[in-house]
Amino acid sequence: xxxxxxxxxxxxxxxxxxxxxxxxxxxxxxxxxxxxxxxxxxxxxxxxxxxxxxxxxxxxxxxxxxxxxxxxxxxxxxxxxxxxxxxxxxxxxxxxxxxxxxxxxxxxxxxxxxxxxxxxxxxxxxxxxxxxxxxxxxxxxxxxxxxxxxxxxxxxxxxxxxxxxxxxxxxxxxxxxxxxxxxxxxxxxxxxxxxxxxxxxxxxxxxxxxxxxxxxxxxxxxxxxxxxxxxxxxxxxxxxxxxxxxxxxxxxxxxxxxxxxxxxxxxxxxxxxxxxxxxxxxxxxxxxxxxxxxxxxxxxxxxxxxxxxxxxxxxxxxxxxxxxxxxxxxxxxxxxxxxxxxxxxxxxxxxxxxxxxxxxxxxxxxxxxxxxxxxxxxxxxxxxxxxxxxxxxxxxxxxxxxxxxxxxxxxxxxxxxxxxxxxxxxxxxxxxxxxxxxxxxxxxxxxxxxxxxxxxxxxxxxxxxxxxxxxxxxxxxxxxxxxxxxxxxxxxxxxxxxxxxxxxxxxxxxxxxxxxxxxxxxxxxxxxxxxxxxxxxxxxxxxxxxxxxxxxxxxxxxxxxxxxxxxxxxxxxxxxxxxxxxxxxxxxxxxxxxxxxxxxxxxxxxxxxxxxxxxxxxxxxxxxxxxxxxxxxxxxxxxxxxxxxxxxxxxxxxxxxxxxxxxxxxxxxxxxxxxxxxxx
Numbered sequence: 148x149x150x151x152x153x154x155x156x157x158x159x160x161x162x163x164x165x166x167x168x169x170x171x172x173x174x175x176x177x178x179x180x181x182x183x184x185x186x187x188x189x190x191x192x193x194x195x196x197x198x199x200x201x202x203x204x205x206x207x208x209x210x211x212x213x214x215x216x217x218x219x220x221x222x223x224x225x226x227x228x229x230x231x232x233x234x235x236x237x238x239x240x241x242x243x244x245x246x247x248x249x250x251x252x253x254x255x256x257x258x259x260x261x262x263x264x265x266x267x268x269x270x271x272x273x274x275x276x277x278x279x280x281x282x283x284x285x286x287x288x289x290x291x292x293x294x295x296x297x298x299x300x301x302x303x304x305x306x307x308x309x310x311x312x313x314x315x316x317x318x319x320x321x322x323x324x325x326x327x328x329x330x331x332x333x334x335x336x337x338x339x340x341x342x343x344x345x346x347x348x349x350x351x352x353x354x355x356x357x358x359x360x361x362x363x364x365x366x367x368x369x370x371x372x373x374x375x376x377x378x379x380x381x382x383x384x385x386x387x388x389x390x391x392x393x394x395x396x397x398x399x400x401x402x403x404x405x406x407x408x409x410x411x412x413x414x415x416x417x418x419x420x421x422x423x424x425x426x427x428x429x430x431x432x433x434x435x436x437x438x439x440x441x442x443x444x445x446x447x448x449x450x451x452x453x454x455x456x457x458x459x460x461x462x463x464x465x466x467x468x469x470x471x472x473x474x475x476x477x478x479x480x481x482x483x484x485x486x487x488x489x490x491x492x493x494x495x496x497x498x499x500x501x502x503x504x505x506x507x508x509x510x511x512x513x514x515x516x517x518x519x520x521x522x523x524x525x526x527x528x529x530x531x532x533x534x535x536x537x538x539x540x541x542x543x544x545x546x547x548x549x550x551x552x553x554x555x556x557x558x559x560x561x562x563x564x565x566x567x568x569x570x571x572x573x574x575x576x577x578x579x580x581x582x583x584x585x586x587x588x589x590x591x592x593x594x595x596x597x598x599x600x601x602x603x604x605x606x607x608x609x610x611x612x613x614x615x616x617x618x619x620x621x622x623x624x625x626x627x628x629x630x631x632x633x634x635x636x637x638x639x640x641x642x643x644x645x646x647x648x649x650x651x652x653x654x655x656x657x658x659x660x661x662x663x664x665x666x667x668x669x670x671x672x673x674x675x676x677x678x679x680x681x682x683x684x685x686x687x688x689x690x691x692x693x694x695x696x697x698x699x700x701x702x703x704x705x706x707x708x709x710x711x712x713x714x715x716x717x718x719x720x721x722x723x724x725x726x727x728x729x730x731x732x733x734x735x736x737x738x739x740x741x742x743x744x745x746x747x748x749x750x751x752x753x754x755x756x757x758x759x760x761x762x763x764x765x766x767x768x769x770x771x772x773x774x775x776x777x778x779x780x781x782x783x784x785x786x787x788x789x790x791x792x793x794x795x796x797x798x799x800x801x802x803x804x805x806x807x808x809x810x811x812x813x814x815x816x817x818x819x820x821x822x823x824x825x826x827x
Contacts, residue, residue, distance in 0.1 A: 200229075200259060200260070200261065200262045201244050201245055201260060201261050201262075202261070202262055202263060203230075203261050203262075203263050204263060205263060205265075208228070208230060208261070208263060209274075209278055211230070211232075211241075211261075212275075212278055212279070212282075212288070213278065213281075213282070215282060215283070215285075215286030216232055216233055216236040216239075216241075216242075217230055217231065217232060217233070217288040218231045218232060218233045218234075218288055219231040219257075219288055219289055219290070219291075220275070220288055220289070220290035220291075221259070221290070221291055221292075221293055222265075222268060222271070222272075222290065222291070222292045222293070223293055223294075223295055224293075224294055224295060225265075225268040225292070226264060226265060226268075227262055227263075227264055227265070228262060228263055228264075228265055228271070229259035229261075229262050230259055230260060230261040230262065230263075231257065231258075231259050231260065231288075232245070232260045232261070237260070242260070245260045245261070268292070275290065344416060344417070344418055344443075344447075353404065353407040353408050353410070353411045354408050354411040354412050355369070355408045355412055357404070357408060357538065358401060358404055358405055358408050359531065359534035359535040359537065359538040359563070360401075360527045360530075360531030360532075360534050360535055360563070361400075361401055361405060361524060361527075361531070363522075364394070364405060364522045364523075364524050365405070365408075367392065367520060367522050368392070368405060368408075368409055368522070369412075371388065371389065371392060371409075371451075371497055371499075372409060372412050372413045374388040375413055375414075375415045375449050375451070375497070376413070376414065376415075378449075388497065389497070389519035389520050390487065390488065390496075390497065390498065390516060390517065390518075390519055391487065391497065391498035391499070391500065391517055391518040391519060391520075392497075392498075392499055392500075392518065392519070392520040392521075392522055393457075393499075393500050393501075393502070393505070393513070393518040393520070393521045393522065394406070394499065394500065394501040394502075394522050394524055395501075395502060395503070395505040395521055395522065395523050395524065396503060396523060396524030396525055396526075397503055397525070397526060397562060398503050398562065398564070399562035399563060399564030399565060400524045400525065400526060400527070400562050400563055400564075401524060401562075401563045402455075402501035402502075402503075402524050403455055403501060404563070405524065406419070406453045406455070406499055406501060409451060409453070409499065410451075410453075413451060415449050415450050415451060416444075416447040416450040416451075417450065417451050417453065418440065418443070418444055418450065418451070418452040418453065419453045419455070420440070420453070420454060420455070421454070421455045421456055421459070422454055422455065422456045422457045422458065422459030422460045422461065423456065423459045423460075424436070425437060425459070425460050425479050425483075426459065426460065426475070426476065426479070432475075433460065433475055433476070433478060433479030433482070434478050434479050434481070434482035436479075437479060437482040437483050437486055438482060438486065440452065440486075441486040441496065444496045445495075445496060448494065448495030448496050449495035449496070449497075450495065450496060450497075451496075451497050451498075451499060452496060452497070452498050452499065453498075453499040453500070453501075454498070454499070454500045454501075455500075455501050456501065456502060457500040457501065457502050457508070457512075458502045458503075458504040458505075458507055458508060460476055460479045460480055460483065461480055461483070461500075461502070461508045461509055461512050462476070462480075462507050462508065462509065463507060463508065463509045463510070464477050464480065464509055480509060480512070483512070484509075484511055484512060484517065487512075487516075487517045488516045488517050498517075498518070500518065505521070506723065526560060526561070526562055527561070527562070527563060527566075528657065529555050529556065529559075529657065530555075532554075532555040532558055532561060532566060533551055533552055533555040535563050535566045535567075536551045536554055536555060536566055536570070537551055539566060539567045539570040539571075540570055543570060543573070543574050543585050544583070544584045544585060545584065545585050546584040546585060546586040546587070548586050548587040548588075549585070549586065549587050549590060550587065553587075554569075554590055556654075557591070557594065557654070558594065559654070559655055559657050560655075565597070568597060569590065569593050569594055569597060570590075570593075572593035572596055572597060573585050573589040573590040573592070573593040574589075575593075576589045576592050576593055576596070577589045595652075598652075608648070612648070613641065613777065614773075614777065615680060615684065615688055615690065616641045616648050616649040616690065617641050617649075617773045617776045617777045618679050618680060618683045618684070618769075618773045619649065619676040619677070619679055619680055619688075619690055619691070620639045620640075620641060620649045620650075620651055620676065620776060621639075621679060621769055621772040621773040621776055622675040622676045622677075622678055622679025622680070622758070622762060622769065623636075623639070623651050623672060623673070623675045623676045623679075624636050624639050624651060624675075624772060624782070624787060625675065625679075625761070625762060625765060625768060625769050625772060625787075625791070626671055626672045626675035626678075626758055626761055626762070627651075627653065627672040627675070628787045628791055628794060629761060629765065629791065630668040630671060630672060630761075631668065632662075632664055632665040632667075632668035632669070633668045633669055633671070633672040634653035634654060634655040634656065634669065634672070635653060635654055635784065635794065636651065636652070636653055636784055636787060637652045637653060637654050637783070637784055638651070638652040638781065638782070638783055638784075639651045639652070639776060639781070639782050640780060640781045640782075641776055641777075641780050641781075642780050642781065648690065649690075663705070663711050666701060666705060666711075667754060669701070670698050670701055670702065670750075670751070670754045671754040671757050671758050671761075672758075673694050673697060673698050673701075674691075674694060674698060674751070674754055674755045674758045675758045675761075675762065676690070676691050676694055677691040677694060677695070677755070678755060678758040678759045678762055679762055679769065681759070682759060682762055682763065682766070683769075683773075698751055698754075699747070699751070702747045702750045702751050703743070703747055705750065706743050706746045706747055706750070707719070707720045707721070707735075707743050708720065708721040712746045712750075714742055714745075714746055715739070715742060715743065715746065720733075720734045720735055722734070765791070768790045768791050771790055772786070772787065772790055
């Protein structure tokens, strides 16, 4: 037999958790008491009902009666007859069915052995007297009539349903109030704040060294942290620290990460919660949680309160479609406005908030005194992308072929979250190929995987469709190479990716403003796919759906937003406040709307005819390019350079055609140049 001395359950101290007895004792719960009481009541009820009684029929009763073995008969409630056998007769074989009763007493009380049910007490008594009159005087048992009330059973009959309903009600309230969570969360604490508190006892490992780029934002955030650490530096000059700072920017740019860095840098309590945490199904709960949050913050001042996704409760008032109703979200916002800059002061409490929808926030929330500063966290530029790559590459085993600067050039318009995803996908791709290190090609494959989707090499495509796709993509590539302001091509493929049957990657120039000539060249290159189909096959397909959608939106923006039309003039119908989203009428007349439609059509038709003219002029090169694409399925900028010659305008950011040979990333901004040629 194996020795059990070294088993965990037999270790000194009781095994797991060092608890005596070798196991963790369950925590005490108040519901146990209710359960034990119910079990005792049910047990008493069963005992009172005579669980050991044996039911017999009237024939056997009168047989036992004639033998003189019955000591006593009790008629209960005119319907039940209890039979008590003489103690000295219980050992007879005739009473084998009640042999478990060695005596007729239990807990000092005499108990019956048999019972049976009668229909009429008068009929039974008459028959009983007739039989007893024929027995000797010493063998006649006594009989009595009693009326019993089962008070316990009646109480349970009334109480148990109420207890059941009460239990279900408590359970539902606990679930709605956040049931069973930390801090005794239940219906009575539903109005309490759900903010996480980070203080000196909580170790937050993120600091400003983990936040690459965002130098301007970090300067303003550092100033707030520095004020909390050294307030005299600012108050001696009569200055006041901003009461709040709003982080504004596109998704994935690092707003929440910057707030985590503040929690790691500041040696003051840090309250963190989401805007949706204020919203609850109960009326008034949101306002109650706001009050409780600021109450806790005042007690721990100086401190920082961070509200992520504040647009969940900070939307402009008066935009609720349920006109005239009591909007719980607006009540929460009103309470937030009062707490941030109301009659009572909140000295030492600084509010940080983050949102990517600053345009929908209430103006009262954005005014000075509440959010004094708006810190814009924009998409990273070339140098910031390089720094972000270096941060996310630290835990990855990278080969010597990986050039961080090259990857930064290949990812214009990428946010910090996108770059983190690229690094992770590259590591996964390298592991899938059983590599020991992550190489340059793995990063480029990760870029293609994220933007275009997974390659579907096994997807069955007809020969005619494949030719159409090849000529379509060749048309895009040709015009983009020949026009000065079109984004230079990096890679074209006719291998299906995701929902796209073909895709082209370009390297757009990073610019802050765009001229009319640049937009027209981009529109012409976008229409090159359909123009190539029409010139080659004398028919068009649904493959240009995405191209037409983008061109139409771009043309409409040029006419109605940017004032790039002689007929419309220097007028813009763009509304940066978002108020037009709720308007029932357009900001221009029907005549102007017709003019805009005509101008959009004219603009698109001009660029389409221009694309066909360019392709007719370079029809030989277009055919050669399409044939190479059909043969290889993937072409790079070197192939275009061999056919059309070197671009006289060069490459943006000094990126040569030789450098751009590996697959690159299309721009993800509004003017991104990826061709998603999915069918309608």
